[in-house]
Amino acid sequence: MSQYAIHAEGLIKRFGKTTALDGVSLSVPTGSVLGLLGPNGAGKTTTVRALATLIQPDGGQAYVGGYDVVREPQKVRALIGLTGQYAAVDEEMTGQENLLLIGRLLDMSRPAARHRARELLERFELTDAAGRAVKTYSGGMRRRLDLAASLVGRPRVLYLDEPTTGLDPHNQGEVWSMVRGLVADGVTVLLTTQYMDEADRLASEIVVIDHGRVIADGTPDELKTAVGGQILEARAADTTQTEQVAAIMSGLVGATPAREGDGTLLTVPVSDPAMLPALVRRLDEAHIVTSELALRRPSLGEVFLALTGHGTDDGGNDKERSAA
Amino acid sequence: MTATTEIDTTTPESIVDTGRRNTAVPSMIRHSLTLAWRTIIRIRYNPEQLIDVTLQPIIFILLFVFVFGGAISSNWHDYLPFLLPGIMAQTVVFATMNTGVNLNTDITKGVFDRFRSLPIARSAPLIGAVLGDVVRYIVTMVVILAFGMALGFRIHTSPFAAAAACLLVLLFALSFCWVTVFIGLLARTPGSVQGLGILFMFPLTFGSNVFSQTSTMPGWLQAWVKVNPITQLVDSVRGLLIGGPVAAPVWHTVAWAAGFVLVFASLAIRAYRRRA
Numbered sequence: 001m002s003q004y005a006i007h008a009e010g011l012i013k014r015f016g017k018t019t020a021l022d023g024v025s026l027s028v029p030t031g032s033v034l035g036l037l038g039p040n041g042a043g044k045t046t047t048v049r050a051l052a053t054l055i056q057p058d059g060g061q062a063y064v065g066g067y068d069v070v071r072e073p074q075k076v077r078a079l080i081g082l083t084g085q086y087a088a089v090d091e092e093m094t095g096q097e098n099l100l101l102i103g104r105l106l107d108m109s110r111p112a113a114r115h116r117a118r119e120l121l122e123r124f125e126l127t128d129a130a131g132r133a134v135k136t137y138s139g140g141m142r143r144r145l146d147l148a149a150s151l152v153g154r155p156r157v158l159y160l161d162e163p164t165t166g167l168d169p170h171n172q173g174e175v176w177s178m179v180r181g182l183v184a185d186g187v188t189v190l191l192t193t194q195y196m197d198e199a200d201r202l203a204s205e206i207v208v209i210d211h212g213r214v215i216a217d218g219t220p221d222e223l224k225t226a227v228g229g230q231i232l233e234a235r236a237a238d239t240t241q242t243e244q245v246a247a248i249m250s251g252l253v254g255a256t257p258a259r260e261g262d263g264t265l266l267t268v269p270v271s272d273p274a275m276l277p278a279l280v281r282r283l284d285e286a287h288i289v290t291s292e293l294a295l296r297r298p299s300l301g302e303v304f305l306a307l308t309g310h311g312t313d314d315g316g317n318d319k320e321r322s323a324a
Numbered sequence: 325m326t327a328t329t330e331i332d333t334t335t336p337e338s339i340v341d342t343g344r345r346n347t348a349v350p351s352m353i354r355h356s357l358t359l360a361w362r363t364i365i366r367i368r369y370n371p372e373q374l375i376d377v378t379l380q381p382i383i384f385i386l387l388f389v390f391v392f393g394g395a396i397s398s399n400w401h402d403y404l405p406f407l408l409p410g411i412m413a414q415t416v417v418f419a420t421m422n423t424g425v426n427l428n429t430d431i432t433k434g435v436f437d438r439f440r441s442l443p444i445a446r447s448a449p450l451i452g453a454v455l456g457d458v459v460r461y462i463v464t465m466v467v468i469l470a471f472g473m474a475l476g477f478r479i480h481t482s483p484f485a486a487a488a489a490c491l492l493v494l495l496f497a498l499s500f501c502w503v504t505v506f507i508g509l510l511a512r513t514p515g516s517v518q519g520l521g522i523l524f525m526f527p528l529t530f531g532s533n534v535f536s537q538t539s540t541m542p543g544w545l546q547a548w549v550k551v552n553p554i555t556q557l558v559d560s561v562r563g564l565l566i567g568g569p570v571a572a573p574v575w576h577t578v579a580w581a582a583g584f585v586l587v588f589a590s591l592a593i594r595a596y597r598r599r600a
Contacts, residue, residue: 052441077443088434092366104358105442107351133369149438 005030005065005157005188006051012059013046013212020046022212023060028188028205033179035203036192037304043212044192045085048159051190052082064157081155083146085162091135095126095145098134102152113152120148124178140171147178158182160191164198176202196300206300210308224297227306229271231299232279235292239264245290248282265292269302355448356455359439363426363456373422377464381415382471388535389475396536401476408472409489409561410534413554415464416497417529421521423457424504428514447593454501461497465490480566489564492577496557499581502588509595528554553580 006028013021021043028034036044049055051062053073061068067075089098096117103113121130124144129137134145143163150158160179164172179189179202193199199206200220208216208223216223232253236245242264249257249268253275257268276295283290298306367373388407393400427450430436439449469477479486504521511517531545532554538546549555556576563570 049437054437054440074443077441080441082438082441084434084437086434088438090362090366090430090435091433092369093362094369097362097365101358101362102438102442105355105439105444105448107354135369153442 003029004063006034006063006190008047008051008060008062010060011047011050011057011062013043013050013055013057020212021050021057021060024209024212024214025060026207026214026217028190030188031183031186032205033183033189033191033203035199035206036190036209037194037196037199037206037300038192038209039194039308042209044209045161046212047209048082048161048190048192052080052159053077054082078153079156081150081153081158083150083158083160083163085165089134089142089145089149092133094131094133095121095137095141095148096130098145098149099152102149106153116152120151124148140167143167143171144174147175151182155187157188157190160189162192162194164193164195172198196304200300208304208307216303216307220300223300223303227269227298227303229269230273230295230297231267231302232270232275233260233265233267233292233294233296234279234283234290235265237289237291241288242266244286245283245288248286248288249279252278252282267302269298269306270295352445352448352451355444356451359449359452360455360458363453364459367459374460374463376422377415377419377460378467380418381411381464381468384411384414385468385471385475392535404472404475404477405566406562407535408468408477409565410532410558412465412468412493412561413496413532413557414529414534415468416461416493417500417525417554419460419464420457420497420501420504421518421525422460422504423453423501424506424508424511424517424521425514427453427505427508428511428517431509432513446597450505450592450596454498454505457501458494458498461494465493481564485564489561492560492564492574493557496553496577496581499584502585502592506588506592506595509592528552533558553577553584556580 004027006026008027009025011021011024012019024043024047026034026036026047036047038044046055050057051064051069053069053076056070061070063069064076065079067079069076089095090101093101099117099120100113103116104110106113108116118127118130121127124147126141126145126148129141134142137145147160147163163175163179167175176198179191183189189202191199191202204219206217206220206223207214216226218226232249234245234249236242246257246259246266249266253268253270255268257266259265260267273295276293280293283293385407388396388411389400389404393403393407397403397406427436430439430449430453436449440446503524504517507520507524508517511520527548531548532552533549534554538549538555541549553576556573557580559568559573560570560577562568563573
């Protein structure tokens with residue numbers, strides 16, 4: 001077995017005339033988290049489905065735990081756990097029955113399946129709701145049960161397809177700490193996400209895909225460095241002067257600054273750190289006082305924008321996220 | 325079944341320490357039965373799933389016996405023994421829709437993806453869905469016979485013949501429901517399964533001898549009614565419950581049932597493998 005828990009080379013998948021995967025290659029070292037980052041329709045879910053043996057790729061190879069996903073799918077299935085974008089649990093059964101069902105399908109004895117179900121319900125704080133039909137659960141509870149269901153067989157490789165989409169910050173934090181706990185136990189995780197902060201927090205390696213192709217990969221730090229330079233940001237103390245600040249910044253840098261948040265925070269990528277003192281001087285000459293003025297490394301969102309030329313569909317910041 | 329070749333005997337280390345079961349029962353059958361258990365326990369939280377096999381046949385019996393019975397036959401007393409076997413056939417045919425709808429719901433909700441990501445035979449979820457509905461068919465036969473008897477229906481043959489009638493209806497339902505399994509795998513939403521299913525079932529159940537004698541119909545319709553598998557089933561059940569020739573219709577019914585399984589189970593399994 002190789003040092004990679006997941007290894008894919010040149011995966012191709014076509015649906016009719018559309019090419020969903022156009023040669024995706026990625027490797028996930030055993031016991032690490034790979035963040036698969038990309039906008040809607042980039043091919044994230046298709047990649048996961050191919051690696052989880054749910055669809056057969058039209059080209060390329062993929063190995064999970066050293067087993068070929070096309071030729072030895074049952075061996076791959078014995079190693080993996082899968083949590084999709086929506087909670088794939090049975091609403092007409094109780095939480096406990098859902099977990100029992102999976103345990104029994106994994107050939108556990110009745111007592112062993114019951115024990116495992118109890119263990120997981122406790123871990124995901126669902127013990128009180130264990131005997132209730134899942135249709136009475138809240139969205140966050142369903143998602144936790146779905147995660148629990150993917151863990152019944154103690155998978156060595158876990159696929160999390162946008163595990164926090166639509167979750168509130170509290171549940172999102174719980175999912176994150178659960179992922180960290182699993183990784184501490186040696187589980188390999190492939191996580192897809194549209195959220196930069198999520199990939200930044202959890203993943204040791206990131207693969208960025210767009211239109212079914214890998215457009216960048218590396219550690220979060222490497223990606224930020226590869227895009228080059230830094231971000232110069234400024235906000236006028238008197239927000240009526242925002243336009244003047246924008247004009248000064250674009251005159252200095254030679255690029256129109258982007259507006260973030262409520263539109264008064266101006267950001268522009270720069271390659272020369274001396275731009276910061278230069279901006280300070282120009283603002284001073286114009287008698288403009290700023291409430292924020294900084295030179296910082298780009299966020300993954302900005303990296304993504306630089307790589308693809310377009311943002312992710314619902315961006316990286318929380319304001320847009322809760323509206324999505 | 326081809327899927328059995330996929331069953332793998334290696335034991336994942338992760339499962340060993342939680343106690344893997346060792347039995348002589350092939351895992352494909354065991355997993356299918358586990359999934360059938362799931363279909364059955366779901367009824368508890370969704371008892372309205374049984375309306376189509378309990379209230380609906382009762383309404384049909386009341387409607388046809390008391391509203392149309394006198395017009396179709398000379399009086400409703402004579403019509404009841406004729407109608408009841410027909411209602412049994414019609415109800416189970418409509419009841420098979422449930423299998424396709426449930427399957428499609430599982431697919432659209434992602435539950436099927438979870439099953440497909442487990443190391444179980446690919447055909448187990450389909451077989452489990454089909455077997456799980458056996459309970460519904462048994463419920464409906466008991467309800468129809470009991471309600472019919474309350475209205476004065478009597479079995480004129482033997483308990484053995486009556487049991488054979490019920491078994492035949494069950495066999496037909498289990499084979500016919502592969503049609504709805506196939507539709508369930510092709511359709512985009514559970515609602516469209518229902519729509520497509522009705523399109524298929526109306527000409528089968530109403531274009532038959534369920535409600536009236538074939539001889540009263542125009543020639544072109546008789547041609548259809550005579551080849552209709554429902555007619556064969558209804559003739560068999562009438563013969564087995566109230567007397568009459570049974571050999572030919574039973575043989576035809578069994579042949580139709582085998583045909584449905586052969587054609588639609590293989591179509592369904594192929595559609596299932598293709599549906600990604």
